[in-house]
Amino acid sequence: MDRSHDPEATLTRDEQHLVERVRAEWTPTPLTAFERTRFDATLQERLTHAQRRIGRWPALAAGLTAAAVATLLIVRIGLGPAPPTPTAGVTDPSVPASWATDVLFTTVADAMTRDPEPALPNEYAAIASVLLDL
Numbered sequence: 670m671d672r673s674h675d676p677e678a679t680l681t682r683d684e685q686h687l688v689e690r691v692r693a694e695w696t697p698t699p700l701t702a703f704e705r706t707r708f709d710a711t712l713q714e715r716l717t718h719a720q721r722r723i724g725r726w727p728a729l730a731a732g733l734t735a736a737a738v739a740t741l742l743i744v745r746i747g748l749g750p751a752p753p754t755p756t757a758g759v760t761d762p763s764v765p766a767s768w769a770t771d772v773l774f775t776t777v778a779d780a781m782t783r784d785p786e787p788a789l790p791n792e793y794a795a796i797a798s799v800l801l802d803l
Contacts, residue, residue: 680688700708
């Protein structure tokens with residue numbers, strides 16, 4: 670082994686003593702054959718139990734994701750052209766479609782910015798001009 674790249678080669682005597690002390694105190698005691706066998710069996714049981722527990726979740730998540738995507742596509746795109754529905758008193762077939770588009774795609778911000786009566790009646794306009802000019 671090349672000692673020029675070894676980090677312990679550049680340690681002072683006190684630092685080397687600290688490293689030796691930590692090694693001595695933190696080195697685990699060697700296991701007997703029975704303890705080693707029991708440890709290996711417990712470890713193997715935990716690993717296989719974790720694999721079994723995780724096994725179903727990815728398939729469930731993939732199925733739910735596919736269902737959500739399919740639902741979104743059906744809602745946004747639709748199931749194809751809808752058959753014409755008879756409406757009483759409406760002769761223009763584009764009227765129900767424009768009404769449905771307004772209801773489905775109008776946001777709250779659009780509804781708030783749209784003024785139902787863009788101009789004030791003449792009486793109110795005169796009062797407003799007098800009050801605002803003061």
